[in-house]
Amino acid sequence: QQQQQQQQQQQQDRVSTDNSLMNSFGQISSGEVMAESVISQVNAENYFFTPPVHNFLVEALHWDWLSLTLKAYLLAAGFVAYSLFPLCLNVFLAWFNDYLIDAELNFVTIVFITFFTGVAAFLLPPVPGLTVYIFGGLMLSATCPDGFWPGAGWNIAMGWFLKLFACAIQQVVIGGVLGKSLWVRQTVGVHKLAVRCIEGVLREPGLTLGKVAILCGGPDWPTSVLAGILGLSLWQCEVGTLPIILFIVPCSLSGSFYLKKGTSNVWDRSADLMILTSVIVNMLLWALVAWAMQHHLETHYTELTRPLPQNVDLEWLDYRSAELKKETQVSWCRLPLLVRGSLGLGAAIHVGVGHAVWWGYNYLVHHFEVSDDIHTLKSWYGDEGVVTFLGVIVLATYAISWLAYIQYFVWVRSTTKRQLAAKSLELALAEPAWKEDWLKMARAWTPPVKEHVTD
Numbered sequence: 001q002q003q004q005q006q007q008q009q010q011q012q013d014r015v016s017t018d019n020s021l022m023n024s025f026g027q028i029s030s031g032e033v034m035a036e037s038v039i040s041q042v043n044a045e046n047y048f049f050t051p052p053v054h055n056f057l058v059e060a061l062h063w064d065w066l067s068l069t070l071k072a073y074l075l076a077a078g079f080v081a082y083s084l085f086p087l088c089l090n091v092f093l094a095w096f097n098d099y100l101i102d103a104e105l106n107f108v109t110i111v112f113i114t115f116f117t118g119v120a121a122f123l124l125p126p127v128p129g130l131t132v133y134i135f136g137g138l139m140l141s142a143t144c145p146d147g148f149w150p151g152a153g154w155n156i157a158m159g160w161f162l163k164l165f166a167c168a169i170q171q172v173v174i175g176g177v178l179g180k181s182l183w184v185r186q187t188v189g190v191h192k193l194a195v196r197c198i199e200g201v202l203r204e205p206g207l208t209l210g211k212v213a214i215l216c217g218g219p220d221w222p223t224s225v226l227a228g229i230l231g232l233s234l235w236q237c238e239v240g241t242l243p244i245i246l247f248i249v250p251c252s253l254s255g256s257f258y259l260k261k262g263t264s265n266v267w268d269r270s271a272d273l274m275i276l277t278s279v280i281v282n283m284l285l286w287a288l289v290a291w292a293m294q295h296h297l298e299t300h301y302t303e304l305t306r307p308l309p310q311n312v313d314l315e316w317l318d319y320r321s322a323e324l325k326k327e328t329q330v331s332w333c334r335l336p337l338l339v340r341g342s343l344g345l346g347a348a349i350h351v352g353v354g355h356a357v358w359w360g361y362n363y364l365v366h367h368f369e370v371s372d373d374i375h376t377l378k379s380w381y382g383d384e385g386v387v388t389f390l391g392v393i394v395l396a397t398y399a400i401s402w403l404a405y406i407q408y409f410v411w412v413r414s415t416t417k418r419q420l421a422a423k424s425l426e427l428a429l430a431e432p433a434w435k436e437d438w439l440k441m442a443r444a445w446t447p448p449v450k451e452h453v454t455d
Helices: 002-029 035-041 051-060 065-103 107-122 129-143 148-178 182-188 193-202 209-217 220-229 234-258 265-299 301-305 309-327 337-359 389-415 417-443
Strands: 379-381 385-387
Touching: 065 107, 065 129, 065 337, 065 385, 065 389, 107 129, 107 148, 129 148, 129 234, 148 220, 148 234, 182 220, 182 309, 193 209, 193 220, 193 234, 193 265, 193 301, 209 220, 209 234, 209 265, 234 265, 265 301, 309 417, 337 389, 379 389, 385 389, 389 417
Parallel strands: 379 385
Antiparallel strands: none
16 A cells, blocks of 8 residues: 555656646746746656756757747758759759750860850859769760860860859859848858958968868859959959869769760779769868868957958948847747647658658659760659659648748738837937947957966
Protein backbone atom coordinates (compact mmCIF):
# COMPACT_ATOMS: atom_id res chain seq x y z
CA GLN A 1 0.00 0.00 0.00
CA GLN A 2 2.86 2.39 0.80
CA GLN A 3 4.47 1.64 -2.60
CA GLN A 4 1.16 2.28 -4.35
CA GLN A 5 0.73 5.56 -2.48
CA GLN A 6 4.27 6.63 -3.43
CA GLN A 7 3.62 5.80 -7.10
CA GLN A 8 0.35 7.73 -7.08
CA GLN A 9 2.08 10.72 -5.46
CA GLN A 10 4.87 10.67 -8.07
CA GLN A 11 2.31 10.49 -10.86
CA GLN A 12 0.44 13.47 -9.42
CA ASP A 13 3.67 15.44 -9.12
CA ARG A 14 4.48 14.75 -12.77
CA VAL A 15 1.02 15.86 -13.91
CA SER A 16 1.31 18.98 -11.75
CA THR A 17 4.74 19.72 -13.23
CA ASP A 18 3.47 19.33 -16.80
CA ASN A 19 0.44 21.49 -16.10
CA SER A 20 2.66 24.13 -14.53
CA LEU A 21 4.89 24.12 -17.58
CA MET A 22 1.96 24.41 -20.00
CA ASN A 23 0.32 27.15 -17.96
CA SER A 24 3.61 29.00 -17.87
CA PHE A 25 3.74 28.85 -21.68
CA GLY A 26 0.60 30.92 -21.94
CA GLN A 27 1.84 33.33 -19.26
CA ILE A 28 5.28 33.67 -20.81
CA SER A 29 3.74 34.37 -24.21
CA SER A 30 1.96 37.34 -22.69
CA GLY A 31 5.07 38.44 -20.81
CA GLU A 32 3.75 37.74 -17.30
CA VAL A 33 6.44 35.44 -15.89
CA MET A 34 10.05 34.61 -16.54
CA ALA A 35 11.84 31.30 -16.94
CA GLU A 36 13.40 31.57 -13.50
CA SER A 37 9.98 31.57 -11.84
CA VAL A 38 9.00 28.44 -13.72
CA ILE A 39 12.15 26.63 -12.67
CA SER A 40 11.70 27.66 -9.05
CA GLN A 41 8.16 26.25 -8.97
CA VAL A 42 9.16 22.68 -9.79
CA ASN A 43 11.39 20.24 -8.04
CA ALA A 44 14.15 18.58 -10.04
CA GLU A 45 12.99 15.21 -8.71
CA ASN A 46 9.53 15.71 -10.22
CA TYR A 47 10.62 16.61 -13.77
CA PHE A 48 8.88 14.57 -16.44
CA PHE A 49 11.96 15.17 -18.65
CA THR A 50 15.59 15.24 -17.60
CA PRO A 51 16.66 18.61 -16.12
CA PRO A 52 18.67 19.70 -19.22
CA VAL A 53 15.72 18.94 -21.53
CA HIS A 54 13.28 20.62 -19.15
CA ASN A 55 15.43 23.77 -18.96
CA PHE A 56 15.77 23.80 -22.73
CA LEU A 57 11.99 23.63 -23.17
CA VAL A 58 11.50 26.46 -20.70
CA GLU A 59 14.08 28.55 -22.52
CA ALA A 60 12.43 27.74 -25.87
CA LEU A 61 9.23 29.32 -24.61
CA HIS A 62 10.97 32.72 -24.82
CA TRP A 63 12.04 32.35 -28.41
CA ASP A 64 10.56 34.67 -31.02
CA TRP A 65 8.54 31.97 -32.76
CA LEU A 66 7.13 34.34 -35.36
CA SER A 67 10.61 35.37 -36.44
CA LEU A 68 11.74 31.74 -36.56
CA THR A 69 8.72 30.78 -38.65
CA LEU A 70 9.28 33.55 -41.20
CA LYS A 71 12.99 32.71 -41.44
CA ALA A 72 12.03 29.10 -42.17
CA TYR A 73 10.15 30.31 -45.25
CA LEU A 74 13.04 32.39 -46.55
CA LEU A 75 15.79 29.86 -45.86
CA ALA A 76 13.82 27.00 -47.36
CA ALA A 77 12.98 29.06 -50.46
CA GLY A 78 16.64 29.96 -50.99
CA PHE A 79 17.75 26.37 -50.54
CA VAL A 80 15.13 24.93 -52.91
CA ALA A 81 15.94 27.53 -55.59
CA TYR A 82 19.68 26.94 -55.18
CA SER A 83 19.19 23.17 -55.52
CA LEU A 84 16.82 23.11 -58.50
CA PHE A 85 17.88 26.08 -60.63
CA PRO A 86 21.20 24.53 -61.78
CA LEU A 87 19.30 21.44 -62.95
CA CYS A 88 16.97 23.55 -65.10
CA LEU A 89 19.96 25.44 -66.46
CA ASN A 90 21.72 22.17 -67.34
CA VAL A 91 18.67 21.03 -69.31
CA PHE A 92 18.50 24.31 -71.21
CA LEU A 93 22.21 24.37 -72.04
CA ALA A 94 22.15 20.73 -73.17
CA TRP A 95 19.23 21.50 -75.48
CA PHE A 96 20.95 24.63 -76.76
CA ASN A 97 24.15 22.70 -77.36
CA ASP A 98 22.30 20.08 -79.38
CA TYR A 99 20.44 22.77 -81.33
CA LEU A 100 23.61 24.61 -82.34
CA ILE A 101 25.35 21.42 -83.44
CA ASP A 102 22.35 20.36 -85.56
CA ALA A 103 22.19 23.82 -87.13
CA GLU A 104 25.66 23.23 -88.66
CA LEU A 105 26.79 26.80 -88.08
CA ASN A 106 30.37 27.87 -88.72
CA PHE A 107 32.75 27.92 -85.78
CA VAL A 108 32.98 31.71 -85.50
CA THR A 109 29.20 32.02 -85.22
CA ILE A 110 29.14 29.31 -82.55
CA VAL A 111 31.83 31.16 -80.58
CA PHE A 112 29.79 34.39 -80.61
CA ILE A 113 26.56 32.61 -79.68
CA THR A 114 28.29 30.74 -76.85
CA PHE A 115 29.89 33.95 -75.62
CA PHE A 116 26.68 35.96 -75.40
CA THR A 117 24.81 33.01 -73.92
CA GLY A 118 27.44 32.95 -71.19
CA VAL A 119 27.10 36.70 -70.64
CA ALA A 120 23.31 36.34 -70.26
CA ALA A 121 23.82 33.47 -67.79
CA PHE A 122 26.33 35.49 -65.76
CA LEU A 123 23.77 38.29 -65.39
CA LEU A 124 21.47 35.90 -63.48
CA PRO A 125 22.37 35.83 -59.74
CA PRO A 126 21.84 32.08 -59.11
CA VAL A 127 23.97 30.90 -62.06
CA PRO A 128 27.42 29.59 -61.03
CA GLY A 129 30.34 30.28 -63.34
CA LEU A 130 31.28 26.60 -63.35
CA THR A 131 28.22 25.71 -65.44
CA VAL A 132 29.02 28.41 -68.02
CA TYR A 133 32.62 27.23 -68.44
CA ILE A 134 31.58 23.58 -68.79
CA PHE A 135 29.01 24.54 -71.43
CA GLY A 136 31.67 26.41 -73.40
CA GLY A 137 33.99 23.42 -73.22
CA LEU A 138 31.30 21.14 -74.62
CA MET A 139 30.40 23.53 -77.43
CA LEU A 140 33.78 24.68 -78.70
CA SER A 141 35.68 21.40 -78.29
CA ALA A 142 32.99 19.56 -80.22
CA THR A 143 32.66 22.06 -83.11
CA CYS A 144 36.19 23.43 -83.58
CA PRO A 145 37.35 22.54 -87.11
CA ASP A 146 40.99 22.35 -85.96
CA GLY A 147 40.31 19.54 -83.49
CA PHE A 148 39.65 18.86 -79.84
CA TRP A 149 42.61 20.58 -78.16
CA PRO A 150 42.40 23.85 -80.18
CA GLY A 151 38.70 23.99 -79.29
CA ALA A 152 39.56 23.53 -75.61
CA GLY A 153 42.11 26.35 -75.90
CA TRP A 154 39.55 28.62 -77.57
CA ASN A 155 37.13 27.92 -74.72
CA ILE A 156 39.70 28.85 -72.06
CA ALA A 157 40.48 32.15 -73.80
CA MET A 158 36.80 32.90 -74.38
CA GLY A 159 35.90 32.01 -70.77
CA TRP A 160 38.58 34.37 -69.45
CA PHE A 161 37.37 37.28 -71.59
CA LEU A 162 33.76 36.33 -70.84
CA LYS A 163 34.36 36.59 -67.09
CA LEU A 164 35.99 40.02 -67.39
CA PHE A 165 33.29 41.29 -69.75
CA ALA A 166 30.44 40.03 -67.55
CA CYS A 167 32.04 41.54 -64.43
CA ALA A 168 32.27 44.91 -66.18
CA ILE A 169 28.58 44.83 -67.10
CA GLN A 170 27.56 43.74 -63.61
CA GLN A 171 29.67 46.44 -61.97
CA VAL A 172 28.96 49.40 -64.25
CA VAL A 173 25.42 48.74 -65.49
CA ILE A 174 23.76 46.86 -62.64
CA GLY A 175 25.80 47.97 -59.63
CA GLY A 176 26.19 51.53 -60.89
CA VAL A 177 22.43 51.95 -61.28
CA LEU A 178 21.51 50.21 -58.02
CA GLY A 179 24.14 52.24 -56.14
CA LYS A 180 22.11 55.42 -56.74
CA SER A 181 19.30 54.12 -54.55
CA LEU A 182 19.54 54.83 -50.83
CA TRP A 183 17.29 51.85 -50.10
CA VAL A 184 19.64 49.49 -51.98
CA ARG A 185 22.70 50.90 -50.24
CA GLN A 186 21.01 50.56 -46.86
CA THR A 187 19.87 46.99 -47.61
CA VAL A 188 23.34 45.99 -48.76
CA GLY A 189 24.82 47.67 -45.68
CA VAL A 190 27.57 49.73 -47.30
CA HIS A 191 27.90 51.60 -43.99
CA LYS A 192 28.22 48.43 -41.91
CA LEU A 193 31.51 47.04 -40.63
CA ALA A 194 31.65 43.93 -42.83
CA VAL A 195 31.02 45.74 -46.12
CA ARG A 196 33.34 48.60 -45.17
CA CYS A 197 36.02 46.00 -44.52
CA ILE A 198 35.45 44.44 -47.96
CA GLU A 199 35.52 47.90 -49.52
CA GLY A 200 38.83 48.68 -47.83
CA VAL A 201 40.40 45.50 -49.21
CA LEU A 202 39.05 46.11 -52.74
CA ARG A 203 40.29 49.71 -52.81
CA GLU A 204 43.88 48.56 -52.40
CA PRO A 205 45.66 49.30 -55.69
CA GLY A 206 47.23 46.57 -57.78
CA LEU A 207 47.17 42.81 -57.26
CA THR A 208 47.00 42.34 -53.51
CA LEU A 209 46.28 38.88 -52.16
CA GLY A 210 43.05 39.85 -50.39
CA LYS A 211 41.72 41.79 -53.36
CA VAL A 212 42.36 38.91 -55.76
CA ALA A 213 40.78 36.43 -53.34
CA ILE A 214 37.54 38.45 -53.04
CA LEU A 215 37.20 39.25 -56.75
CA CYS A 216 38.08 35.73 -57.91
CA GLY A 217 36.67 33.65 -55.07
CA GLY A 218 33.50 35.56 -54.25
CA PRO A 219 30.15 34.80 -55.92
CA ASP A 220 30.19 36.22 -59.45
CA TRP A 221 27.07 38.39 -59.47
CA PRO A 222 27.04 39.70 -55.87
CA THR A 223 30.75 40.56 -55.87
CA SER A 224 30.73 42.58 -59.10
CA VAL A 225 27.43 44.31 -58.34
CA LEU A 226 28.68 45.25 -54.85
CA ALA A 227 31.79 46.77 -56.44
CA GLY A 228 29.52 48.91 -58.61
CA ILE A 229 27.36 49.96 -55.65
CA LEU A 230 30.49 50.99 -53.74
CA GLY A 231 31.71 53.01 -56.73
CA LEU A 232 35.02 51.17 -57.06
CA SER A 233 37.36 51.64 -59.99
CA LEU A 234 36.44 49.33 -62.87
CA TRP A 235 40.05 49.17 -64.03
CA GLN A 236 41.34 48.14 -60.60
CA CYS A 237 38.64 45.49 -60.24
CA GLU A 238 39.38 44.08 -63.69
CA VAL A 239 43.07 43.89 -62.84
CA GLY A 240 42.25 42.08 -59.60
CA THR A 241 40.08 39.59 -61.53
CA LEU A 242 42.83 38.57 -63.98
CA PRO A 243 44.06 35.61 -61.87
CA ILE A 244 40.62 33.99 -62.31
CA ILE A 245 42.31 32.16 -65.17
CA LEU A 246 43.60 29.68 -62.57
CA PHE A 247 39.99 28.74 -61.87
CA ILE A 248 38.76 28.93 -65.46
CA VAL A 249 41.33 26.48 -66.85
CA PRO A 250 40.21 23.41 -64.85
CA CYS A 251 36.52 24.34 -65.20
CA SER A 252 36.77 24.71 -68.98
CA LEU A 253 38.83 21.55 -69.38
CA SER A 254 36.30 19.59 -67.35
CA GLY A 255 33.66 20.47 -69.95
CA SER A 256 35.97 19.53 -72.79
CA PHE A 257 36.97 16.25 -71.15
CA TYR A 258 33.32 15.29 -70.73
CA LEU A 259 33.17 14.86 -74.49
CA LYS A 260 35.76 12.09 -74.17
CA LYS A 261 34.16 10.55 -71.12
CA GLY A 262 33.37 6.89 -71.64
CA THR A 263 36.07 6.35 -74.26
CA SER A 264 38.71 5.37 -71.70
CA ASN A 265 39.43 5.47 -67.99
CA VAL A 266 42.01 8.21 -68.54
CA TRP A 267 39.41 10.65 -69.85
CA ASP A 268 36.94 9.70 -67.12
CA ARG A 269 39.47 10.37 -64.39
CA SER A 270 40.74 13.53 -66.10
CA ALA A 271 37.24 15.04 -66.15
CA ASP A 272 36.73 14.24 -62.46
CA LEU A 273 40.19 15.58 -61.64
CA MET A 274 39.42 18.92 -63.29
CA ILE A 275 36.22 19.28 -61.25
CA LEU A 276 38.11 18.43 -58.06
CA THR A 277 40.83 20.96 -58.95
CA SER A 278 38.18 23.65 -59.46
CA VAL A 279 36.67 22.93 -56.05
CA ILE A 280 40.08 23.03 -54.35
CA VAL A 281 40.98 26.35 -55.98
CA ASN A 282 37.62 27.83 -54.92
CA MET A 283 38.06 26.64 -51.31
CA LEU A 284 41.56 28.12 -51.21
CA LEU A 285 40.23 31.46 -52.41
CA TRP A 286 37.55 31.46 -49.73
CA ALA A 287 40.14 30.78 -47.06
CA LEU A 288 42.19 33.72 -48.36
CA VAL A 289 39.09 35.94 -48.28
CA ALA A 290 38.57 35.17 -44.58
CA TRP A 291 42.24 35.84 -43.81
CA ALA A 292 42.31 39.11 -45.80
CA MET A 293 39.18 40.50 -44.12
CA GLN A 294 40.39 39.57 -40.65
CA HIS A 295 43.82 41.11 -41.31
CA HIS A 296 42.30 44.32 -42.69
CA LEU A 297 39.90 44.55 -39.76
CA GLU A 298 42.67 44.21 -37.19
CA THR A 299 44.92 46.68 -39.02
CA HIS A 300 42.33 49.40 -39.72
CA TYR A 301 39.79 48.83 -36.96
CA THR A 302 39.64 52.51 -35.92
CA GLU A 303 38.99 53.74 -39.46
CA LEU A 304 36.41 51.04 -40.12
CA THR A 305 34.41 51.77 -36.95
CA ARG A 306 34.52 55.56 -37.31
CA PRO A 307 31.04 56.94 -38.17
CA LEU A 308 31.18 58.76 -41.51
CA PRO A 309 29.08 61.93 -41.97
CA GLN A 310 28.28 60.96 -45.58
CA ASN A 311 26.41 57.92 -44.26
CA VAL A 312 23.94 59.97 -42.22
CA ASP A 313 21.06 59.14 -44.60
CA LEU A 314 21.78 55.41 -44.35
CA GLU A 315 22.00 55.59 -40.56
CA TRP A 316 18.69 57.41 -40.49
CA LEU A 317 17.07 54.70 -42.65
CA ASP A 318 18.35 52.08 -40.21
CA TYR A 319 16.90 54.00 -37.27
CA ARG A 320 13.61 54.59 -39.09
CA SER A 321 13.27 50.92 -40.01
CA ALA A 322 13.94 49.87 -36.43
CA GLU A 323 11.35 52.31 -35.05
CA LEU A 324 8.70 51.24 -37.54
CA LYS A 325 9.40 47.62 -36.71
CA LYS A 326 8.91 48.33 -33.00
CA GLU A 327 5.66 50.15 -33.62
CA THR A 328 4.17 47.53 -35.91
CA GLN A 329 5.73 44.46 -34.34
CA VAL A 330 3.37 41.51 -34.16
CA SER A 331 3.90 38.67 -31.71
CA TRP A 332 3.10 35.05 -32.30
CA CYS A 333 0.30 35.06 -29.70
CA ARG A 334 -1.33 38.11 -31.26
CA LEU A 335 -1.95 36.30 -34.55
CA PRO A 336 -5.46 34.91 -35.07
CA LEU A 337 -5.70 31.17 -34.64
CA LEU A 338 -6.34 30.59 -38.34
CA VAL A 339 -3.38 32.72 -39.46
CA ARG A 340 -1.10 31.20 -36.82
CA GLY A 341 -2.05 27.64 -37.68
CA SER A 342 -1.72 28.05 -41.43
CA LEU A 343 1.55 29.95 -41.09
CA GLY A 344 3.03 27.26 -38.85
CA LEU A 345 1.83 24.49 -41.14
CA GLY A 346 3.31 26.26 -44.16
CA ALA A 347 6.65 26.66 -42.37
CA ALA A 348 6.63 22.96 -41.48
CA ILE A 349 5.99 22.10 -45.14
CA HIS A 350 8.84 24.40 -46.22
CA VAL A 351 11.26 22.75 -43.80
CA GLY A 352 10.04 19.31 -44.84
CA VAL A 353 10.50 20.07 -48.53
CA GLY A 354 13.99 21.37 -47.83
CA HIS A 355 14.89 18.11 -46.10
CA ALA A 356 13.27 16.14 -48.91
CA VAL A 357 15.39 17.97 -51.50
CA TRP A 358 18.54 17.38 -49.45
CA TRP A 359 18.05 13.75 -48.44
CA GLY A 360 15.86 12.50 -51.28
CA TYR A 361 17.05 14.58 -54.23
CA ASN A 362 17.34 11.58 -56.55
CA TYR A 363 13.76 10.53 -55.70
CA LEU A 364 12.38 13.94 -56.71
CA VAL A 365 14.37 14.71 -59.87
CA HIS A 366 16.47 12.77 -62.32
CA HIS A 367 20.16 13.59 -62.45
CA PHE A 368 21.08 15.51 -65.61
CA GLU A 369 24.36 17.14 -66.58
CA VAL A 370 25.18 19.64 -69.32
CA SER A 371 27.08 16.88 -71.10
CA ASP A 372 24.09 14.47 -71.14
CA ASP A 373 22.04 13.77 -74.26
CA ILE A 374 18.94 15.97 -74.33
CA HIS A 375 17.06 13.32 -76.33
CA THR A 376 16.94 11.07 -73.26
CA LEU A 377 14.34 13.45 -71.82
CA LYS A 378 10.85 12.91 -73.22
CA SER A 379 9.04 15.44 -71.00
CA TRP A 380 9.49 17.62 -67.93
CA TYR A 381 8.02 15.05 -65.54
CA GLY A 382 7.63 11.30 -65.25
CA ASP A 383 9.99 8.38 -65.56
CA GLU A 384 11.57 9.87 -68.69
CA GLY A 385 11.46 13.49 -67.59
CA VAL A 386 13.35 15.87 -65.34
CA VAL A 387 11.01 15.72 -62.33
CA THR A 388 9.57 12.47 -61.01
CA PHE A 389 5.88 12.09 -60.15
CA LEU A 390 6.82 12.24 -56.47
CA GLY A 391 8.76 15.43 -57.18
CA VAL A 392 5.71 16.98 -58.86
CA ILE A 393 3.60 16.26 -55.77
CA VAL A 394 6.26 17.65 -53.41
CA LEU A 395 6.84 20.83 -55.45
CA ALA A 396 3.08 21.41 -55.88
CA THR A 397 2.61 21.12 -52.11
CA TYR A 398 5.51 23.49 -51.60
CA ALA A 399 3.98 26.07 -53.96
CA ILE A 400 0.56 25.84 -52.27
CA SER A 401 2.13 26.35 -48.84
CA TRP A 402 3.14 29.88 -49.89
CA LEU A 403 -0.55 30.85 -49.61
CA ALA A 404 -0.13 30.75 -45.82
CA TYR A 405 2.66 33.32 -46.01
CA ILE A 406 0.57 35.53 -48.30
CA GLN A 407 -2.33 35.30 -45.86
CA TYR A 408 -0.06 36.37 -42.99
CA PHE A 409 1.40 39.25 -45.01
CA VAL A 410 -2.05 40.59 -45.93
CA TRP A 411 -3.27 40.34 -42.33
CA VAL A 412 -0.24 42.19 -40.94
CA ARG A 413 -0.54 44.95 -43.53
CA SER A 414 -4.22 45.49 -42.85
CA THR A 415 -3.81 45.34 -39.05
CA THR A 416 -0.86 47.70 -38.71
CA LYS A 417 -1.72 50.10 -41.52
CA ARG A 418 -2.88 52.96 -39.26
CA GLN A 419 -0.06 52.54 -36.77
CA LEU A 420 2.46 52.53 -39.60
CA ALA A 421 1.07 55.73 -41.10
CA ALA A 422 1.05 57.55 -37.75
CA LYS A 423 4.60 56.48 -36.89
CA SER A 424 5.86 57.40 -40.34
CA LEU A 425 4.47 60.92 -39.95
CA GLU A 426 6.06 61.24 -36.52
CA LEU A 427 9.45 60.10 -37.83
CA ALA A 428 9.24 62.46 -40.82
CA LEU A 429 8.89 65.39 -38.41
CA ALA A 430 11.78 64.17 -36.26
CA GLU A 431 14.15 63.44 -39.16
CA PRO A 432 15.97 66.82 -39.39
CA ALA A 433 16.71 66.99 -35.66
CA TRP A 434 17.83 63.35 -35.55
CA LYS A 435 20.25 63.81 -38.44
CA GLU A 436 21.66 66.96 -36.89
CA ASP A 437 22.29 65.18 -33.60
CA TRP A 438 23.87 62.21 -35.37
CA LEU A 439 26.21 64.47 -37.37
CA LYS A 440 27.33 66.15 -34.17
CA MET A 441 28.07 62.75 -32.67
CA ALA A 442 29.98 61.64 -35.78
CA ARG A 443 32.14 64.77 -35.87
CA ALA A 444 32.91 64.53 -32.16
CA TRP A 445 33.63 60.81 -32.27
CA THR A 446 36.94 59.67 -30.86
CA PRO A 447 38.35 56.14 -30.97
CA PRO A 448 37.94 54.18 -27.76
CA VAL A 449 40.99 54.04 -25.54
CA LYS A 450 42.47 50.56 -25.32
CA GLU A 451 42.95 49.27 -21.82
CA HIS A 452 46.48 48.10 -21.08
CA VAL A 453 46.86 45.30 -18.61
CA THR A 454 49.74 45.95 -16.21
CA ASP A 455 51.36 43.46 -13.88
